Amino acid sequence: MNHNIVVRLDAPVRRSYTIRIQSGILDDLPDTIAREWRGKDVFIITDSNVRRLYGTRLLRALSSRNISSCLLDFPAGEQSKNAEVVRRLHTQLLAQGIRRDSLIVALGGGVVGDVAGFAAATVLRGVKYIQVPTTLLAQVDSSVGGKVGIDHPLGKNLIGAFHQPSGVYIDPRTLHSLTAADFRNGLAEVVKIAAALDRKFFEQIERTSRRITKNGLRLLSDIIARSVALKVAVVEKDEFESGLRKTLNLGHTLGHAIEASMNYTLKHGEAVAIGLVAESRIAVNMGLLKEQDHMRLRNTLRRLKLQTTFPKIKSRSRFFAALAADKKSDAGGTKFVLLKGLGYSVIGVQVPTPFVAQACGFPIV
Ligand SMILES: NC(=O)c1ccc[n+]([C@@H]2O[C@H](COP(=O)([O-])OP(=O)(O)OC[C@H]3O[C@@H](n4cnc5c(N)ncnc54)[C@H](O)[C@@H]3O)[C@@H](O)[C@H]2O)c1
Ligand SMILES: [Zn+2]
Secondary structure, three states, X not given: OOEEEEEEEOOOOOEEEEEEEOOOHHHHHHHHHHHHOOOOOEEEEEEHHHHHHHHHHHHHHHHHXXXXXXXXXXXXXXXXXOHHHHXXXXXXXHHOOOOOOOEEEEEEOHHHHHHHHHHHHHHHHOOEEEEEEOOHHHHHHHOOOOEEEEEEOOEEEEEEEXXXXXXXXXXXXXXXXXXXXXXXXXXXXXXXXXXXXOHHHHHHHHHHHHHOOOOOHHHHHHHHHHHHHXXXXXXXXXXXXXXXXXXXXXXXXXXXXXXXXXXXXXXXXXXHHHHHHHHHHHHHHOOOOOHHHHHHHHXXXXXXXXXXXXXXXXXXXXXXXXXXXXXXXXXXXXXXXXXXXXXXXXXXXEOOHHHHHHHOOOOOO
């Protein structure tokens, strides 16, 4: 049930780190930090919910081992992924005496990982950090690969950096306290990884979809390990997303535009699930994907209790502006990752606007 996955990155400099997946690993973390980061000052960054659930306990355990540590937090939720929160963190880190050899611990979901990772990448031109993801989404996806950043009023994740963590500690037991909605949210990214990269894994999710629960630790640990291993293989080949890594944006081109145009009232994974279905509809309409595969994808997401129908978008202009601001855009327009089968994707597909409008249920003008 324990999995260790090593991430090997060779260029521009050799860097490797290990992703450890193990029930109860959070309880061992203070000893691990005492052993592996001896003498470093530790700054835990978390959000208001995770502080209460796991943060205070971790701080106490570090202090009782005489590790100089402090705990910083910000209000939970996507709305905190902004420049103001990062500026406040910078101020607190500097005021508390952070140095280049200090260690930041990103303890929380994907928002904490992205924000704390970005603060770590930028304060004093970069300090080391470790990821301790506590949501399913963060455990299967966002804690791996070193993409960190914040949102901008013009669109999602537009400000950021690549800053690899020095280690990732995944404790599936932390998922017990997750809400059902946040658990489902993470399953959307699992389906994305499987559909984009690995047919067998997709079929495993399809087969076991009704049995996947946040308390089913054995099945869950395997799903997390498989998702992480698939993502690691991609990141090792294309750390800076010049090609292959773009496949992991499946469902995200429309997903991000949905999130931004709905003022982040949907959870990221909820928007991704809708994006996966609408983008696979585009793939069918463009003659890339079989209707039957589109239906299998949609039905799997439904069995995982994810919404798949396109929401009402009040401001279509905001939606298309967010689409145009997408990082995958270039002078030729927005590029999509589309499926050509379950487990197989193509990157860089130019999609004419009428196909987008049709898949989103907008009237075609
Ligand atoms: N950097 C990347 O590669 C990458 C990849 C995918 C997603 N993301 C980003 O991740 C973010 C979404 O992450 P998320 O869904 O984890 O959101 P989140 O961090 O907001 O967490 C969701 C909620 O769960 C709470 N929570 C966290 N751990 C908990 C626990 N163990 N028990 C109970 N509650 C807990 C949080 O306080 C929050 O209210 C988005 O901003 C998305 O853009 C980044
Ligand atoms: Zn995502």
